[in-house]
Amino acid sequence: MRYRRAGLAKVLACTAVLAAAATACGSGESGTSADGKVELTVATFNQFGYEELFKEYEAANPNVKITERKTGQASPHHQNLFTKLGAGSGLADIEAVEEGFLSQVMAKSGQFENLKEIGPKDVREDRWLQWKTDAVTTKDGKLIGYGTDIGPLAMCYRKDLFEAAGLPSDPEGVKPLFATWDSYFEAGDRYVAATGGKAWFDSAAQIFNPMHNQASVGYFDRDDKLVIETNDDKKIFEQVAGAVARKQSAKLAAWSPEWETGFKQSAFATKTCPSWMLGVIEGNAGPEHKGKWAVTAAFPGGGGNWGGSYLTVPKQGKNKAEAVKLAAWLTAPEQQIKAFKAKGTFPSQTEALISPELLNQTNEYFGGEKVGMLFSEQANKVAAAQYKGPKDGEIQDNVVSPALLAVEQGTSVGDAWKTVVEGAQKAAK
Amino acid sequence: MTTELTVTRGRGAEPRPPRRDDNDDIGSGKSWRYKLTRLDVKFSPYLYIAPFFVLFAVVGLFPLLYTAYISLFDWELGGDEQPFVGIDNYTELLADSQFWNAMVNTLSIFAMSTLPQIVTAVLLAVLLNTALRGRTGWRMGVLLPYVASLVALTIIFGDLFGVQYGIINDLIEMVGLDRIDWQAERWWSHVAIASMVNWRWTGYNALIVLAAMQAIPRDIYEAAWVDGASKVRQFFSITLPMLRPTLIFVVVTSTIGGLQIFTEPLLFSPSAGVNGGATNQYQTVVLYMYSSGFRSFDLGYASAMAWVLFVVIIAIAGINFMLTRKLASSGEA
Numbered sequence: 073m074r075y076r077r078a079g080l081a082k083v084l085a086c087t088a089v090l091a092a093a094a095t096a097c098g099s100g101e102s103g104t105s106a107d108g109k110v111e112l113t114v115a116t117f118n119q120f121g122y123e124e125l126f127k128e129y130e131a132a133n134p135n136v137k138i139t140e141r142k143t144g145q146a147s148p149h150h151q152n153l154f155t156k157l158g159a160g161s162g163l164a165d166i167e168a169v170e171e172g173f174l175s176q177v178m179a180k181s182g183q184f185e186n187l188k189e190i191g192p193k194d195v196r197e198d199r200w201l202q203w204k205t206d207a208v209t210t211k212d213g214k215l216i217g218y219g220t221d222i223g224p225l226a227m228c229y230r231k232d233l234f235e236a237a238g239l240p241s242d243p244e245g246v247k248p249l250f251a252t253w254d255s256y257f258e259a260g261d262r263y264v265a266a267t268g269g270k271a272w273f274d275s276a277a278q279i280f281n282p283m284h285n286q287a288s289v290g291y292f293d294r295d296d297k298l299v300i301e302t303n304d305d306k307k308i309f310e311q312v313a314g315a316v317a318r319k320q321s322a323k324l325a326a327w328s329p330e331w332e333t334g335f336k337q338s339a340f341a342t343k344t345c346p347s348w349m350l351g352v353i354e355g356n357a358g359p360e361h362k363g364k365w366a367v368t369a370a371f372p373g374g375g376g377n378w379g380g381s382y383l384t385v386p387k388q389g390k391n392k393a394e395a396v397k398l399a400a401w402l403t404a405p406e407q408q409i410k411a412f413k414a415k416g417t418f419p420s421q422t423e424a425l426i427s428p429e430l431l432n433q434t435n436e437y438f439g440g441e442k443v444g445m446l447f448s449e450q451a452n453k454v455a456a457a458q459y460k461g462p463k464d465g466e467i468q469d470n471v472v473s474p475a476l477l478a479v480e481q482g483t484s485v486g487d488a489w490k491t492v493v494e495g496a497q498k499a500a501k
Numbered sequence: 502m503t504t505e506l507t508v509t510r511g512r513g514a515e516p517r518p519p520r521r522d523d524n525d526d527i528g529s530g531k532s533w534r535y536k537l538t539r540l541d542v543k544f545s546p547y548l549y550i551a552p553f554f555v556l557f558a559v560v561g562l563f564p565l566l567y568t569a570y571i572s573l574f575d576w577e578l579g580g581d582e583q584p585f586v587g588i589d590n591y592t593e594l595l596a597d598s599q600f601w602n603a604m605v606n607t608l609s610i611f612a613m614s615t616l617p618q619i620v621t622a623v624l625l626a627v628l629l630n631t632a633l634r635g636r637t638g639w640r641m642g643v644l645l646p647y648v649a650s651l652v653a654l655t656i657i658f659g660d661l662f663g664v665q666y667g668i669i670n671d672l673i674e675m676v677g678l679d680r681i682d683w684q685a686e687r688w689w690s691h692v693a694i695a696s697m698v699n700w701r702w703t704g705y706n707a708l709i710v711l712a713a714m715q716a717i718p719r720d721i722y723e724a725a726w727v728d729g730a731s732k733v734r735q736f737f738s739i740t741l742p743m744l745r746p747t748l749i750f751v752v753v754t755s756t757i758g759g760l761q762i763f764t765e766p767l768l769f770s771p772s773a774g775v776n777g778g779a780t781n782q783y784q785t786v787v788l789y790m791y792s793s794g795f796r797s798f799d800l801g802y803a804s805a806m807a808w809v810l811f812v813v814i815i816a817i818a819g820i821n822f823m824l825t826r827k828l829a830s831s832g833e834a
Contacts, residue, residue, distance in 0.1 A: 154578055154798065158578040329656070330667075466796060469774070474778070474781075483780065
């Protein structure tokens with residue numbers, strides 16, 4: 073009988089363990105480790121270039137132990153962020169937020185610390201470019217994130233294709249083509265005519281988005297009322313759709329395998345180009361196109377930004393005082409320059425933008441261009457942060473971009489615009 | 502036959518509860534221990550299977566019921582309040598044209614995948630059941646698509662079905678036909694997605710059918726052969742009816758899987774994402790549900806959708822169950 077009883081006990085224990093394992097999910101972050109150190113977790117995605125900086129900070133602050141929670145891609149990182157905001161626990165002490173998801177985070181700004189209040193007093197708002205800080209400041213003046221990097225927009229273009237089409241091709245000479253959107257589309261018409269129907273840009277959404285972001289009013293006004301029917305979006309939409317009708321689009325949706333192949337196949341001659349796009353182009357176009365791509369310090373309609381992140385401190389964290397100190401330190405110009413050197417993240421701090429290390433950076437693939445100086449110049453051209461409503465990102469990605477793709481696939485402009493308005497109203501509801 | 506064998510064997514026989522008269526010599530002091538033994542014998546089997554049911558209750562049943570609860574609220578993820586709205590989510594859902602569009606897409610992709618898949622699987626099993634050289638190799642071969650990573654598979658198929666640079670369009674053009682816009686045209690996009698599903702599951706189902714085929718006693722075939730039945734007649738009058746339980750299993754599992762297609766349409770075009778194409782032309786119900794829940798954070802609405810889909814799956818699985826039973830019963834297929 074003895075063995076049987078042991079068996080019974082084992083089953084009981086087993087059941088209990090399984091039940092416990094299934095129900096006890098992710099609780100119990102004490103915030104301090106056994107040796108009395110303050111434990112800080114920092115959740116990032118992609119590459120922030122912080123690995124060495126963490127070691128440096130730990131060396132300077134022996135009472136702090138930093139753990140980085142790294143997610144490969146931005147999308148799952150933010151999904152986790154929103155899920156755990158909803159759950160009320162489980163977030164890291166410092167959470168990185170990407171610009172594309174910022175409007176959703178701002179809609180829940182009450183769950184983040186106001187860094188003006190709890191942050192070190194020597195961190196002044198003029199540490200960053202004005203528009204970078206404005207985008208993360210709530211309507212009632214709270215600052216919920218420290219800027220890390222940005223993605224200032226310039227224009228990338230194919231020198232050899234421009235030459236063959238009889239267009240100017242040196243970085244100075246092409247600037248007039250990229251002065252305004254009108255001149256951009258006009259040059260596109262000339263290019264299409266000269267090449268017998270080759271495309272000017274990769275896809276309509278890639279043109280619409282920066283044009284939309286340059287407008288003074290976005291999808292929502294400052295009272296979060298949807299204004300897509302009265303702002304400039306219809307005009308912009310029709311302008312881009314017109315260019316599609318005139319065969320300027322290669323109809324290759326960004327990030328699709330076909331788009332990647334398009335770089336190799338020389339399917340289009342220009343690309344709206346945030347600083348981080350240079351690496352993407354190099355990777356997709358391959359070594360055979362080295363020196364054929366060029367980048368110029370011009371962008372139609374002024375400037376623009378695509379990408380870049382912030383560090384936020386969620387209210388549910390355990391060591392907010394220590395977390396905000398670390399976030400302030402990481403986003404100081406000296407540290408962001410180091411991150412820039414490590415992983416190429418373009419700094420958003422005014423002082424970092426005039427650092428010689430940044431200004432002297434060149435890119436061999438793009439004909440030895442001084443890209444550091446170029447993008448620094450572009451960063452200062454960004455006019456003002458457009459106000460983003462809570463559903464801004466969703467409308468951009470799930471309503472407008474698909475509608476532009478539909479236009480490229482043959483839907484009429486009128487029908488496509490109708491689906492935009494309906495989709496936006498549904499999303500904003 | 503096998504069941505009889507195990508029963509006669511000493512080990513593995515079911516423990517019989519000790520009879521009272523067996524314990525006559527045991528004094529009253531030991532009755533506590535006796536009671537324990539009785540309890541042990543009575544309840545241990547349940548405890549042994551309990552881990553599964555406890556886990557199921559926690560990760561299966563509870564979410565199911567909680568989803569039903571959430572579907573009655575205007576439940577926004579991370580929202581400040583979740584007001585009770587009754588069946589509003591359901592009425593809104595039934596009037597939502599995008600939902601019906603997704604439902605049609607799902608059924609269309611499901612029909613294009615399940616039907617050809619099962620027919621091919623049975624035929625493939627017949628072929629694999631013949632005296633081939635290197636039989637094991639062939640049999641393992643059909644399972645390879647199932648072993649391969651679904652994500653890798655989808656990306657490769659997405660490449661093959663590429664509109665401008667895809668091999669399939671190149672081949673179509675070589676034959677002299679027009680290139681097909683696999684992304685933009687609704688039915689063609691369904692064909693492309695269904696082909697991914699078929700590629701992955703046909704071999705797997707063929708193996709299950711093959712296993713059932715091998716369990717059919719040879720003497721039935723021999724008797725039919727003596728009676729002069731042709732191979733085709735044998736297939737329809739013996740093989741198919743004898744495969745009935747297996748076919749029902751295969752059809753029901755493919756129905757459940759087929760109506761929940763998610764990864765294939767999601768990754769078919771990485772840029773389209775949860776939209777399932779520019780005009781939702783290949784957005785399935787699960788994709789729309791995911792989009793509502795985790796893109797729009799409208800969990801109440803997504804939960805209502807989950808329940809409607811659950812009911813639809815049960816209904817269609819039930820219909821399929823009856824159809825299969827009918828088709829494979831009389832021998833008149």
